[in-house]
Amino acid sequence: MIVSIGAYYGYRNRKKAMDVAAPLLDRASRIIAGGFFPLFIAARFQNEHDFPDTFLGSFRKELKALENDARFPLRVWSCYRLMRRLSIIEDLGARIAKAILEAGVSEEALHRPLTHPLWVELYRLDTGAVYVQAVRSLYDSITVSMLHPGIAVSQEGVFNTMYLTPFPCLSLLEESGQTVTFLSQSYVYGYTKPIVRYLKTLQFIRSEDLCRKAVDRISEKNTVTEIDLQTGSSPGFYRK
Amino acid sequence: MIVKDTVRALVLSGGGAKGAVHLGALMELEGMNLQWDLIVGTSIGAMVAAGYALTCNTETMRRYAEGMNRTVRVNVNRPKRIPPLLACWFTNTFQSLFPRSFFFKVVERVFGDRTFEDTRIPLLVTACDIEKRRLTVFREGPLITPLLASMAIPGVFPSVRVGTSLFCDGGVLENLPIPTALTAGANRILALHICSKPDEEGGPIASSSTGLLLQTDAFRERWQERLTDKALAKVIDFDTTGYGSMDFRHTPALLEIGRKTIRRWREEIREWLS
Numbered sequence: 194m195i196v197s198i199g200a201y202y203g204y205r206n207r208k209k210a211m212d213v214a215a216p217l218l219d220r221a222s223r224i225i226a227g228g229f230f231p232l233f234i235a236a237r238f239q240n241e242h243d244f245p246d247t248f249l250g251s252f253r254k255e256l257k258a259l260e261n262d263a264r265f266p267l268r269v270w271s272c273y274r275l276m277r278r279l280s281i282i283e284d285l286g287a288r289i290a291k292a293i294l295e296a297g298v299s300e301e302a303l304h305r306p307l308t309h310p311l312w313v314e315l316y317r318l319d320t321g322a323v324y325v326q327a328v329r330s331l332y333d334s335i336t337v338s339m340l341h342p343g344i345a346v347s348q349e350g351v352f353n354t355m356y357l358t359p360f361p362c363l364s365l366l367e368e369s370g371q372t373v374t375f376l377s378q379s380y381v382y383g384y385t386k387p388i389v390r391y392l393k394t395l396q397f398i399r400s401e402d403l404c405r406k407a408v409d410r411i412s413e414k415n416t417v418t419e420i421d422l423q424t425g426s427s428p429g430f431y432r433k
Numbered sequence: 434m435i436v437k438d439t440v441r442a443l444v445l446s447g448g449g450a451k452g453a454v455h456l457g458a459l460m461e462l463e464g465m466n467l468q469w470d471l472i473v474g475t476s477i478g479a480m481v482a483a484g485y486a487l488t489c490n491t492e493t494m495r496r497y498a499e500g501m502n503r504t505v506r507v508n509v510n511r512p513k514r515i516p517p518l519l520a521c522w523f524t525n526t527f528q529s530l531f532p533r534s535f536f537f538k539v540v541e542r543v544f545g546d547r548t549f550e551d552t553r554i555p556l557l558v559t560a561c562d563i564e565k566r567r568l569t570v571f572r573e574g575p576l577i578t579p580l581l582a583s584m585a586i587p588g589v590f591p592s593v594r595v596g597t598s599l600f601c602d603g604g605v606l607e608n609l610p611i612p613t614a615l616t617a618g619a620n621r622i623l624a625l626h627i628c629s630k631p632d633e634e635g636g637p638i639a640s641s642s643t644g645l646l647l648q649t650d651a652f653r654e655r656w657q658e659r660l661t662d663k664a665l666a667k668v669i670d671f672d673t674t675g676y677g678s679m680d681f682r683h684t685p686a687l688l689e690i691g692r693k694t695i696r697r698w699r700e701e702i703r704e705w706l707s
Contacts (some may be wrong), residue, residue, distance in 0.1 A: 262557065342649055352645075363484070385592055388525070395561075395605055399606065399650075
């Protein structure tokens, strides 16, 4: 069974989400995770249960620092930075890695090989390719979780597909005869003004629409189940 | 749903200021004496489709297009370059770059009180329902509001309320509305697709996050098109590389691109629709 898992703002209810996902993750022959889920899943498999809190804590700290340094209201300031640089916070990866080590997570734990088949879906802007890559360690999971336009500095234009679709699905379009379980949750962002928030609303609508088309296509040649990460119910987040 | 053995539909994509390409294409198609059972359009394609469905006369449409070109040329091209900080303040404060009345004055004058029922060819117009998060197809009642909704380019024009829902540009979800034509029963579709650099997958990577996000949005749009079933459609790509979606200064050149491209495909189109 292939399990695809991901959700916009999935970290907000991650404990509930991981409880719903856990039995399926243990049975999966292949897990493809999006957003911060590679990190949550890797931490679970490595029995580093405090690791997600440490990661999210240091992430929040960096965002707070950005807010404190802002010379204008944060929304304008972050927009200005996004227009002038590849990452809203410079060296974010290195800063978070440092914070994690300072929190007591050992180098050995960070680099210990994962024993489970965990993958992440990536895309290359220069060639248009969408592909999956194995997550080999907890350290790997941090790197791939942050491969996001606006956060990562990727000169090659390689990012995870979280900005395209809330959960990985594009790499599964060629599969056939598989049992595929999609784990996600609906997220409604409903601002229609100002422009920046309005465009973000439409980004969510477009992503959801692309997922719906992709899942429909995958359903033609595979047995597909959708499970809501918050309720555990099926049919899940789209076909309620 | 139209019930006929062969239902021929003309589908017009979005493309902003590059919509003149559609008009050029229609001028050539008009000369081929083709019969259409249905016209489907989104965004600027909706406006051109509505004009053609009402008049079946591209000469009249060309005159209107020139009038619109003169009006918009004065207004849109004036702000050449906005400093980034000012752009950020603006986009975090206002709902759209232009008020609706500013740009759609001519559209309102042309379509005024016309309805879908006035069209000579059945017309479908698509727009994105922001609240229901899905595409909506308009096919009856007054034309003007659905057209304004279909052309409400996000960030450029404000969203438009139709009934109880709020709508924006149909191209957000389906820039080439082939699925809408299929759902309406079409089985022989000619789709006119305004695009840049057809067949090109990637490109140079942007040097800012904003650029990357825009590239990724375009990347997502390509996937949406890739997942569209095109078995019953002949898609004509109009290469408009180098022309901006909000640059209204090139109507004559874009008309010519439309005409030339159709001339090149004339025999295949005739065969496809026969």
